[in-house]
Amino acid sequence: MKLAHWMYAGPAHIGTLRVASSFRNVHAIMHAPLGDDHFNVMRSMLERERDFTPVTASVVDRHVLARGSRDKVVSNISRKGEEQRPDLIVLTPTCTSSILQEDLQNFVDRASLYSESDVILADVNHYRVNELQASDKTLEQIVRHYLDRARKEDIFNRSLTDAPSANIIGILTSGFHNQHDCRELKRLPGELGVSINQIIPEGEFLKNLKDLPRAWFNTVPYREMGLMAATLLEKEYGMPYISTPPIGISNTADFITQVGKLVNLWAPVLLEKKFNYDLYVENQTKFVSQAAWFSKSIDCQNLAGKEAAVSGDATHAASITKILAGEMGIRVSCSGTYCKHDVGRFNEQVQGLCDEVLITEDHTEVGDTIARIEPSAIFGTQMERHIGKRIDIPCGVISSPVHIQNFPLGYRPFLGYEGTNQISDLIYNSFNLGMEDHLSDVFGGHDTKGINTKSLSIDNKNIDWAPEAESELKKIPGFVRGKIKKNTEFFAKQNNILEITVDVMYAAKERSNS
Amino acid sequence: MKTTETLTFECETGNYHTFCPISCVAWLYQKIEDSFFLVVGTKTCGYFLQNALGVTIFAEPRYAMAELEEGDISAQLNDQKELEKICLQIRDDRNPSVIIWIGTCTTEIVKMDLEGIAPKLEKQIGIPIVVARANGLDYAFTQGEDTALAAMAHRCPEYRQCETNRSKWGETGLIEIHTSNTKYPFPESQLTKSNLVLFGSLPSSVASQLNSELKHQCISVSGWLPSQKYNELPGLGEGVYVCGVNPFLSRTATTLMRRRKCQLVGAPFPIGPDGTRAWIEKICSVFNKKPDGLEARERRIWKNIEDYIQVIKGKSVFFMGDNLLEISIARFLIRCGMIVYEIGIPYMDRRYQAAELLLLQHTCERMKTPIPRIVEKPDNYGQVQRMQELKPHLAITGMAHANPLEARNIDTKWSVEFTFAQIHGSSNARDILELVTRPLRREGGFTSGSRSLSKQSTEG
Numbered sequence: 015m016k017l018a019h020w021m022y023a024g025p026a027h028i029g030t031l032r033v034a035s036s037f038r039n040v041h042a043i044m045h046a047p048l049g050d051d052h053f054n055v056m057r058s059m060l061e062r063e064r065d066f067t068p069v070t071a072s073v074v075d076r077h078v079l080a081r082g083s084r085d086k087v088v089s090n091i092s093r094k095g096e097e098q099r100p101d102l103i104v105l106t107p108t109c110t111s112s113i114l115q116e117d118l119q120n121f122v123d124r125a126s127l128y129s130e131s132d133v134i135l136a137d138v139n140h141y142r143v144n145e146l147q148a149s150d151k152t153l154e155q156i157v158r159h160y161l162d163r164a165r166k167e168d169i170f171n172r173s174l175t176d177a178p179s180a181n182i183i184g185i186l187t188s189g190f191h192n193q194h195d196c197r198e199l200k201r202l203p204g205e206l207g208v209s210i211n212q213i214i215p216e217g218e219f220l221k222n223l224k225d226l227p228r229a230w231f232n233t234v235p236y237r238e239m240g241l242m243a244a245t246l247l248e249k250e251y252g253m254p255y256i257s258t259p260p261i262g263i264s265n266t267a268d269f270i271t272q273v274g275k276l277v278n279l280w281a282p283v284l285l286e287k288k289f290n291y292d293l294y295v296e297n298q299t300k301f302v303s304q305a306a307w308f309s310k311s312i313d314c315q316n317l318a319g320k321e322a323a324v325s326g327d328a329t330h331a332a333s334i335t336k337i338l339a340g341e342m343g344i345r346v347s348c349s350g351t352y353c354k355h356d357v358g359r360f361n362e363q364v365q366g367l368c369d370e371v372l373i374t375e376d377h378t379e380v381g382d383t384i385a386r387i388e389p390s391a392i393f394g395t396q397m398e399r400h401i402g403k404r405i406d407i408p409c410g411v412i413s414s415p416v417h418i419q420n421f422p423l424g425y426r427p428f429l430g431y432e433g434t435n436q437i438s439d440l441i442y443n444s445f446n447l448g449m450e451d452h453l454s455d456v457f458g459g460h461d462t463k464g465i466n467t468k469s470l471s472i473d474n475k476n477i478d479w480a481p482e483a484e485s486e487l488k489k490i491p492g493f494v495r496g497k498i499k500k501n502t503e504f505f506a507k508q509n510n511i512l513e514i515t516v517d518v519m520y521a522a523k524e525r526s527n528s
Numbered sequence: 529m530k531t532t533e534t535l536t537f538e539c540e541t542g543n544y545h546t547f548c549p550i551s552c553v554a555w556l557y558q559k560i561e562d563s564f565f566l567v568v569g570t571k572t573c574g575y576f577l578q579n580a581l582g583v584t585i586f587a588e589p590r591y592a593m594a595e596l597e598e599g600d601i602s603a604q605l606n607d608q609k610e611l612e613k614i615c616l617q618i619r620d621d622r623n624p625s626v627i628i629w630i631g632t633c634t635t636e637i638v639k640m641d642l643e644g645i646a647p648k649l650e651k652q653i654g655i656p657i658v659v660a661r662a663n664g665l666d667y668a669f670t671q672g673e674d675t676a677l678a679a680m681a682h683r684c685p686e687y688r689q690c691e692t693n694r695s696k697w698g699e700t701g702l703i704e705i706h707t708s709n710t711k712y713p714f715p716e717s718q719l720t721k722s723n724l725v726l727f728g729s730l731p732s733s734v735a736s737q738l739n740s741e742l743k744h745q746c747i748s749v750s751g752w753l754p755s756q757k758y759n760e761l762p763g764l765g766e767g768v769y770v771c772g773v774n775p776f777l778s779r780t781a782t783t784l785m786r787r788r789k790c791q792l793v794g795a796p797f798p799i800g801p802d803g804t805r806a807w808i809e810k811i812c813s814v815f816n817k818k819p820d821g822l823e824a825r826e827r828r829i830w831k832n833i834e835d836y837i838q839v840i841k842g843k844s845v846f847f848m849g850d851n852l853l854e855i856s857i858a859r860f861l862i863r864c865g866m867i868v869y870e871i872g873i874p875y876m877d878r879r880y881q882a883a884e885l886l887l888l889q890h891t892c893e894r895m896k897t898p899i900p901r902i903v904e905k906p907d908n909y910g911q912v913q914r915m916q917e918l919k920p921h922l923a924i925t926g927m928a929h930a931n932p933l934e935a936r937n938i939d940t941k942w943s944v945e946f947t948f949a950q951i952h953g954s955s956n957a958r959d960i961l962e963l964v965t966r967p968l969r970r971e972g973g974f975t976s977g978s979r980s981l982s983k984q985s986t987e988g
Contacts (some may be wrong), residue, residue: 015568015610017617018595020578025571047633047664049548053578054928064935064982066912067928073542075665083877097909109570110633110664140570141598352611472988 018376020397021351022327022415027108029148030136031069033156034104036186036215041068041100041131042088045083045111047119048073054271057188059160060418070094074111083114087121090126095129101220102132102156109140132220133157145328146238147355149186153215154242156225161250166226172227172251174284179211183255184240186215190330190414191428198427199235202260206273206291214243227251231276233269234327235259235429237356254279260429261333262437263305263341267295291373292505298431305434309342309443317445318343323384325372325394326413328353330428331362334352334393334412337437339367344441347387348372350380376400388497391444396420410444412437477503480515487519501526535885535899537876537883542905545928546850547580547688547944548573548673549662550630553591554581555948556676559729560754564624565591565616567661568642569632590622596634603638608645615653624655626683626758630678631661658683668874670776670851671949673729673850677753677780680761681788684753687723687765724811725762725790727753727780728773730952737953738773738798745820753780764788773798773952776852777872778880794880796887799853800860801829804954806887819969831955833864836961839968841865843921846914849873849906850926851947855881858962859888862895869918872906922967935982946958 025042031052031053034042044050052069072090074083091103106121118135138148164170180203185196200210211229212218214219232255234240244255254276260269260422274291284289287394297519299306315386322344324335329352335349349364364371370382381401384392392402392409398418402409411420412428427433432501479487490498498519505522506514550573553565567573574593581589594614595921599605615627631642635654647659661678662672724813726738726749739749751762753770764770771793778824786792795810796803805826812819830837845861847854849872878885892899902912913937923940930940946961950956963984 015594015596015600015605015607015614017614018593019589021571021574024575027572028575042962047548048542048668049546049550049576049664050572051545052548053930054545055926056579057930058931060932064932065933070543070909074633075542079665109572111638112633113637141601144571508804 022375022377022395022397023414024145025109026138026140026143026145027106027136027146029143029145029150030104030106030138032145032186032188033149033152034136035068035100035217037156037219038217038219039068039100040102040104040220041070041094042106042136044069044071044106044108045087045088046071046074046106046108048075048109050108050110051487053479057178060188060416063187068100074114079114079215083116084121085104086523087118087290088125088432091121091131091133092128095131100131101132103129104152104156105133105135107136107138107140112140115383119365132159141159144351153184153247155245156220157214157226157243158246160220160223161226170224172408174230174280175209175228176284178208178281178285178289179206179229180273181211181226181232182213183232183234183243184236184238185291186239188414188416188422189236189239190327190416190427191422192216193421194425194427195235195429195433197425198430198432199233199260202266202270202430203233203273206270206277207289207492227253229253230280231255231273233257233273236327236330237359238327238353243491243513258337259329259333261330261433263299263303263434265336265431266268266434267299270295288360305341305436305438308346308438313442314342317442319345319391320445321345321347321387322349323389323392323394323398324349324368324385324412325351325380325392325398326385327351328356328360330413332360334437335364335367337434338393338441342438342441345369348383350374350383368377380491388500391441393441393444397431408444410440432491434443476512478513480513483514483519486516498523529632535889535902535903537878537903537904538912540907542731542907544849544872544906544908544911545926546873547669548576548664549667549669549675550577550632551580551669552676553628554660555578556628556673556754557590559731560626560756560758562625562759563628564618564626565628565630566594566618566621567591567630567632568594568596568611568628568635568640570596570634573632573634578599586736592618592626601634601638607640608648610650612652613644615649615655615657619653625742625901626656626658628658628660628679630676631659631663633663633665636661636663636665653942656683663764666849668852670774670853671779671875673774674777674779677727677729677777678783680754681727681764681783684761684764684788687763687768702713707794710741710955714987722770724749724793724815725751725753725764725770726767726773727770727784729754729949732756734740734952734956737955741798741804741808741953744809745808745817745822747811747815747817747919753784764790764963766790769793769811769814769831771795771807771899772880774853774886775856778877786873792974796859796884797856797949798954799856800863800960801826801833801954801957802863802891803856803887804952804957806883810883814943824952833958833961836862836958836965839965840961842867843968844918845922845924845964846911846918846920847873848908848911848923848925848929848943849903850943852952853943853946854924855884855888855902857946857951857960858900859891861964862888862900863891863960867897868900869920870911870914871900871902872911872934873902873904876902876904915941922964924964932982934982941971942965953980 026495031042034040051071054069057063057067072087122133136152140153144488182199185192212226232244233253234244234251234257247253256272258269260266270291277289322338324346325330331351335346338344340344346368348370349368351360352375377397384401385405392398392407393412395413396414398413399409500520502514502519502522550567557565629642642659645879646659650657658679660676662675711775737888742749753763766789768790770790772781775797781792785792793811793814796806798804798807805822808821842866846869854871854873858871863869922936924943925940929944949959951960
């Protein structure tokens with residue numbers, strides 16, 4: 015048992031439901047007690063979805079505990095099959111149902127005798143994997159199921175498409191800016207002369223899955239989701255894949271280089287020509303994306319050397335760290351992720367770009383670290399946004415867990431060249447604007463803030479500030495005030511001083527300068 | 529629609545959407561100021577709470593999860609030791625006056641003996657531990673509060689003891705408080721020492737509104753379950769009258785009658801001016817008081833909400849059902865002139881709600897409208913089909929269905945808002961109508977009269 019208030023990644027069944035409800039005409043039936051269908055609320059509210067979420071529950075109640083749920087599950091499956099005629103029904107276990115240890119596979123086998131829809135059981139362990147891992151697993155399971163069947167039925171066309179083409183794997187419902195990223199990701203290969211074969215799972219019909227292997231290669235924009243399916247396709251169908259997220263200028267260039275390599279594997283043979291993207295990358299970097307110019311412009315000088323903390327899922331946290339440190343000259347004091355299952359790769363990505371790496375699923379640890387570092391800005395999830403609010407540090411949201419604000423109506427991709435523009439705006443606007451901040455401090459302008467006494471870490475409260483010291487503290491510009499206050503208190507504590515006077519402040523300053 | 533003279537109840541498949549009953553911690557932790565709620569459950573419960581409660585999760589709330597891991601499920605870890613560790617941590621960080629364990633589906637299925645462990649740990653750590661089984665196997669949404677209050681009823685002090693305390697210092701003290709703000713035109717001596725305890729968690733301002741409504745009839749309320757502080761729980765016992773303020777408190781009512789020997793006042797619930805008046809009248813009749821000025825007061829309230837009534841009069845409404853407030857709100861809306869097609873409700877305790885059901889029947893007769901069908905454990909899929917036929921002006925529904933119905937040109941109101949808004953007492957009647965009329969007052973704008981905005985129906 016552990017005491018928990020908040021979690022970054024949801025339980026496994028959420029991942030399964032996200033995949034199932036992203037495909038077209040797939041219905042998920044949860045084997046769950048009443049009230050566990052909160053996924054429907056989230057999808058309907060966060061994404062402002064207009065259609066009924068294709069998820070129902072086969073309710074586990076006292077009667078089920080007494081009698082077993084086979085008849086109920088089987089009849090619910092066949093009933094849903096008749097009502098809505100989905101192509102596939104995914105029976106989704108939950109943590110409650112998995113401790114009942116009923117043979118759900120057996121229910122599925124029985125139900126598929128009666129039902130015209132295909133029926134499968136989502137194969138995830140609720141106590142070992144989280145939402146992200148489960149979505150990865152479920153997508154692989156569905157892809158495998160339909161490819162195996164196509165192979166058996168021999169309706170399978172393995173010839174490559176005439177023109178270069180790619181599959182995009184891992185765009186799904188309730189993902190952080192996924193819809194906008196998807197649009198950007200469709201456009202980018204198009205400009206490279208690569209057409210999109212399929213996008214899964216979002217909006218795809220299952221009957222089309224058999225054509226997945228016709229693409230020349232796969233792209234997996236987010237490492238949390240889709241890698242397993244891509245690996246499957248590589249192993250069994252020899253399809254190479256790109257798992258570099260095209261987030262930021264250098265990552266996008268890297269992505270395009272890899273596309274070039276993969277396209278040129280076949281293009282000289284099939285099309286008798288080679289593709290060269292160097293000029294495209296240069297033009298896009300110079301003219302379409304404003305990010306490169308922006309980080310060179312005088313505005314960005316003000317950001318040089320400012321400190322930031324980054325936290326989020328592995329894909330976004332690593333990419334944003336790269337952008338901050340590598341492209342904008344901002345010092346990343348701490349970069350971290352809650353994706354414990356992808357630590358090796360994350361460390362490799364952020365190595366040399368930040369002072370410390372924090373791998374944790376515990377938001378209090380993240381909060382304490384941020385409070386200790388006191389960066390000028392935070393880039394994190396909704397949780398970090400609230401941590402920032404409490405200690406008065408601005409925060410840009412760069413990763414799920416999501417909130418309704420992360421489903422903007424306007425076009426806000428994080429990927430590709432348009433994505434670099436969006437991210438530059440986000441980063442720039444998160445820091446207090448350079449001159450504005452400076453001037454208001456110099457002239458005492460609209461600086462009505464009191465001294466920031468809020469801190470996430472509980473420190474020694476026995477230290478008093480003499481009134482004149484406090485007013486002296488108020489004269490110090492806002493953005494360093496917290497730090498000076500903390501240094502002074504630290505100094506006082508070290509020297510057993512109980513009241514901080516102006517003299518103590520100066521002494522502390524001298525000490526920290528030496 | 530066919531007209532029926534008597535109430536009929538239907539029961540469907542129970543495939544409906546509602547909140548998990550553990551959501552009761554959201555309002556109970558705010559109500560009981562010195563409490564700490566510990567939900568013993570899995571990641572699923574935690575994820576639900578953090579999403580359903582939204583922003584409160586960021587404000588260091590006085591609730592948390594004891595998250596069960598694989599070792600707990602397979603009994604490799606000792607439940608008592610694990611809970612002890614967590615409760616000590618809570619005691620050291622927050623020092624609450626009471627810890628309330630919320631049992632969940634998982635603790636039910638693995639048969640974790642929370643009731644057995646609690647007294648042992650209570651002795652060990654020196655903080656009372658109350659156990660409420662608010663799980664989705666047995667209950668829906670607001671019934672979570674019912675389980676918590678039923679558990680807490682056992683912790684209320686014995687009435688006799690309380691009375692001797694009061695005779696020492698209470699009597700004069702109480703009266704002084706009353707006279708200090710002399711709003712009431714009657715001498716304090718006329719205030720009946722009624723031994724009336726009201727049960728149901730309400731925001732403190734609403735609770736004091738109801739207190740003062742009763743005080744107008746010279747009846748003083750001796751306490752509330754729950755109280756603002758755990759240590760101020762009311763005295764219970766033989767000779768104490770209890771009356772519920774919410775329709776979902778049937779377990780609490782049963783516990784108060786059977787285990788604490790209290791006498792239940794079965795009344796309609798104080799929702800809407802009609803309900804509030806009937807509620808007060810019933811309490812008055814128990815204490816042999818002649819209701820004073822109630823009729824005029826009710827008339828005043830109706831006049832006051834006339835503008836809203838004009839908006840909804842003659843319009844139809846469909847309750848999908850998820851929080852057990854449905855009967856009372858439907859009864860009030862019928863009295864306002866609306867036509868109710870269907871009242872979905874998770875669970876219907878016909879004995880506890882008897883007076884409310886009777887008032888519903890009378891209201892229908894009075895307004896000359898057919899009695900709506902009452903559907904227990906509804907089936908949401910079937911309901912949506914029925915709604916597409918009936919085309920009600922308004923659907924009162926959960927958040928899972930609201931946007932899809934709006935896209936199909938059915939105006940909706942989230943049912944959860946009725947749980948969190950202040951709807952009790954005659955002065956809050958306006959607030960109920962404010963909620964109900966909001967979707968109807970919104971000028972049609974772009975979509976009015978146009979085709980459905982659902983993606984599915986344009987494709988098909």
